[in-house]
Amino acid sequence: MARLNINGKVHDVQVEDGTPLLWVIREQVGLTGTKYGCGVAQCGACSVHINGEVRRSCMTPVSSVKAEDRIVTIEGLSPNSSNPIQKAWLEHDVPQCGYCQSGQIMAASALLAKNKNPSDKDIDTAMTNICRCGTYQRIRAAIHTAAKAKA
Amino acid sequence: MKTAAKQPNLSRRKFMVATAAASGGLALGFSLPFGADLAQAQAPLAASPEVNAWVVIKPDDTVVIRIARTEMGQGTLTGIAQLVAEELECDWKKVTTEMVTPGQNLARKRVWGDMATGGSRGIRGSEVYTRAGGAAARMMLLQAAADEWKVPVGELTVSESVIRHAGSNRMTTYGKVSAAAAKIAPPDPKTIKLKPYTQWKIAGKPVKRLDTAPKLNGSKIYAIDLKFPGMLNAAVKSCEVFGGKLVSFDDAKVAKMAGVKRVVKVDDATVAVVADTWWHAKTALDALPIVWDEGEGAKASSATIAKNLESGLTSNDAFADTTIGDTMKALAAAPKKIEAVYSTPFLSHATMEPMTCTAKITADRAEAWVPTQNGDQALAALSETAGIPLDKCEVYKMDPGGGFGRRVTIPDYVHKAVNIARQFPGIHVKMIWSREEDQMHGFYRPISQARMAGAIDAQGNLQALHIRVSGQSINAFSNPAAIKDGKDVRQLQGLWKEPGDAQFGYTVPNLQIEYAMRNSHVPVGPWRGVNTNQNGIYLECFMDELAKAAGKDPVEFRRTLMQKHPKHLGVLNAVAEKSGWGRPLPAGVHRGVAVFMGYASYSAAVAEVSVSPKSEVKVHRMVIATDCGNVVNPDQIAAQTDGAVAMGLSALFFNEITIDKGRVVETNFHNYRILQLADMPKVESVLAPTHDFWGGVGEPTICVVAPAVMNAIFAATGKPVRHLPIKNQKLV
Known part of the structure; x- marks a missing residue:
């Protein structure tokens, strides 16, 4: 049994303590925008925000999340895809297959929340999510665009 | 951006219905209670009738274009919609798409053609009939308006879904005549004339993808x-x-x-x-x-597999696909003979969705x-x-x-x-499948090796070239019928003598190109670019070894040999010009070039690279020129070029599937490292289209990525790179 605050809504879920938060979000809560990619916190497809920090939910046991922790998934990032990162992603036509993009957007929006004008070096350090389609060049450009729009 | 916003943002509930609806060949936009039997949703519903198999137009002028090929990120969905819309003369802002199902295709006698999406054929393999489908729909819509107005159809004009008759100053829209058009007999295919590319307004333009919006908020259902x-x-x-x-x-x-x-x-x-x-x-x-x-497989390892491949480098069981002149004699008599052995490993696809x-x-x-x-x-x-x-x-x-x-x-x-x-x-x-299951049970890019030998004469001209490829055959694993008389030419992709698809681009007076099949128990299959990857590395890296032995600039050396291959030469010249080949670079930065052909398209790359004393390689910039004949969406070609660089560099630097006790060692991304953003160079996509053919886009550029970087490392260190991946290798 766990109580989770996801996208501002409280969910009581019946799960074993060791269950990764990713699978609770996907299978119990039913939000499937957060993706499974590797299960070992290497690829970042499962990235969510917990209290504003980007976290890889596939290696985050549900028991480590407190009831008062604020979890935000891609579905709760903004109403109508209005986060500056989402708008910039649309403007640059970033996604190809799109599978990793929830995680990329969560990582990029967490970066921008902390660092209003990230340098290329800051982006290099923060954006370690894998994109097999290779959209990295557009991700970098879109983060710069979003930073300018926010300024 | 406008077009992407037009995409229906389907809720999960509606999605289930939409998926089923596509099988009924109907337009989207209705809903059923969640959990309704999907079979029910396939019953005919009161929706707009189709004008033809490719086009449905609703009363509000929304155009639904049917797509049969798979969209997996490569942009084919948007590209095909552009081609249909171009001939249809509809309002691009009102275009949406729907996927047809295989069952429906079968039931309608394959009216949507081949659904397979491989070999970079999504657009080049369907452009004729998709454009014709759009044109036929336009002709039927115009005929419907002409019938209603009782005027000759030749007096009508159409632009952005609006039909006009100047003589009577009347106008209507596609949405208003689509029901009548659906009842008109389709035109005789012989009367359908497709537009020349010079008249395109939607095709050939960098319009935004139609499928982006749901990928930004978690609503897209995989x-x-x-x-x-x-x-x-x-x-x-x-x-x-x-x-x-x-x-x-x-x-x-x-x-x-x-x-x-x-x-x-x-x-x-x-x-x-x-x-x-x-x-x-x-x-x-x-x-x-x-x-x-x-x-038995448990006895195999990377070492036993490599040993088997090595035997194919000198064995008598190879077949020659190309034999020009007397290569062995020329090599024996050469004043300067260069030899090298190259190798490339098995690779997994590692799609993000297992x-x-x-x-x-x-x-x-x-x-x-x-x-x-x-x-x-x-x-x-x-x-x-x-x-x-x-x-x-x-x-x-x-x-x-x-x-x-x-x-x-x-x-x-x-x-x-x-x-x-x-x-x-x-x-x-x-x-x-877990990621581990996915990594351990793929159809891997085949392992291969090559023994290369070249003869340079006293004037620095290439007199003879001998290429012996030894490695695993994809056809032997999955399609033995494609191997004729034991000769599997597919493994020599990119080195073929025939023009049109993946032709060897140099003229050499004595030339022998051979393949020796050496299979293992590891399943193999096509991996983006397939055999152009390995063969591109072997040929193009060895060309730089030969150029150096001849004392010639790598671009000049290639130009001389490419005079009878103008399209290969065309992309080489384009990339040389746009990269600034020959111009000074910052201290420590070196260039490398590569040219190759695959999937009917021509690609050339220039890489700018520096190598630290600790063998750390930094790729600063890559310029990649493509001649894919006709260009449907330049922005999506640029995206595919980015993707080819990311995947090509991952393979070059990090990736290998090795075998121990018969099984895959690299089970997840911790030991099958994928290139990350920080490693991604600046990529410039240069289009050099000649408009006289239709080539592929998704795969052709990847084969020039690794060899261009390898040649830049060679230029930086003086030591050729011959084995992949280069992780853990001492380069300096």
Whole structure:
């Protein structure tokens, strides 16, 4: 049994303590925008925000999340895809297959929340999510665009 | 951006219905209560009739363009819609798309043609009939207006879905005449004239993709995300050793674990745990005692496989696909002879979405939701495995989270999912492979080696070239019938003498190109770019070794040999110009070049690279020129070029699938490292289209990425790079 605050809504879920938060979000809560990619916190497809920090939910046991922790998934990032990162992603036509993009957007929006004008070096350090389609060049450009729009 | 915003932002509930609706050949936009039987949703509904198989126009002028090829990120969906819309003369802002299903294609005598999406054929393989489909629909819509107004159709004009008759100053729109147009007989194909590219207004332009919006907010449903009432989840494990068999499993040990429904045998080599959730299924699978018969394959290792390949470098069993002059004699007599051996490893596709498939089987109907590059084949696999006739089967194609060739040749994951679902009749069962299962059970890019020898005369001209490729054959594994008289020319892709698809681009007076087949127990298949990757490295890196021996600039050396191959030369010249070849670079930065042909397109790359004393390589910039004949969407070609660089550099620097005790060693991204953003160079895509043919886009550019960087490293260090990946190699 766990109580989770996801996208501002409280969910009581019946799960074993060791269950990764990713699978609770996907299978119990039913939000499937957060993706499974590797299960070992290497690829970042499962990235969510917990209290504003980007976290890889596939290696985050549900028991480590407190009831008062604020979890935000891609579905709760903004109403109508209005986060500056989402708008910039649309403007640059970033996604190809799109599978990793929830995680990329969560990582990029967490970066921008902390660092209003990230340098290329800051982006290099923060954006370690894998994109097999290779959209990295557009991700970098879109983060710069979003930073300018926010300024 | 405007067009992307037009995409229907389907809720999950509506999505289920939409998926089913596509099979009825109907437009989207209606809804049923969640959980309604999908079969019901396939009954004909009161929606706008189609003008023809490709085009539905609603009363509000919304245009629905039907897409048969798979969209897995490569942009084919948008590109085909551009081609149809171009001939249709419709308002691009009102264009949406829907995927047709394999069952519907079969029922309508394959009216949408081949659904397979591989070999970079999505657009070049369907451009004629998709454009003709748009043109035919336009002719029918105009005829409908002419009939209504009782004027000759030749007096009408149309632009952006608005039909006008100047003589009577009347106008109407496609939406208003589409119902009447649907009743008009289609035009004689001989009367359909397609526009020359010079008149294009939508095709050829960098319009935004039509499928972006739902990828930004989590609303896009991939196969792994599907949910159905009462659905069960399956986790699978196959024998780690290729060719091994499942002997037994002790299901009593996991029967009482949380959520477990049943443990089932899937096939000779695979077991599955089926549970209420996938996490429960996977947890129980990890705890399940399983006995395997690993078989002969367990004796194999990377060392034994490499030894077998080495034997093919000098053996007598090779066949020569190209024999010009007397290469052996010329090499023996050469004043300067250069020799080198190269090697490339097995590679996995590592699509971000691992293999997954959902199936529901009843006594007389079979359905599967499949992220496939090959819808027709998935349907056949469903029917065959379920034992249910084709006309009682349907496949709902899900846009794959990456394909790269993994989902095109053998529908192994469809067979497995259906074999599981058969044991739970009437219930949707979703099978998901773990990343480890995906890495350990792929169809890998074949391992290969090459022995190269070249003769340079006193004037620095290339007099003779001998290429011997030794390696595993894809056809031997998956399509032996394609091998004629024991000669598998496919493995020499990019070195072929025939023009048109993947031609060798140099003129050499004495030339011999050979292949010796050396197979292993490891399953192999097409991997983005297929054999152009390995052959591009062998030829183009050796060309730089020869240029250096000849004392010539690598671009000049190639130009001399390419005079009879103007399109190869064209992309070389384009990339040399745009990269600033020959101009000074910052201290420590060096250039490398490569040119190759594949999938009917010509590609050339220049890489700018620096190498530290500790052998750390930094790729600063890559300029890649492409001649794919006609350009449908330059922005999407640029995106594919980015992708080719990312995947090509991953393979060059980090990736290899090695074998120990018959099984794959690299089981997840911790030891199969994928290139990250920080490693991505600046990429410039240069289009050099000649407009006289239709070439592919998704695959052709990847084969020049690695050799251009390898040649830049050679320029920096003076030592050629001959073996991939270059991680852990001392370069300096």
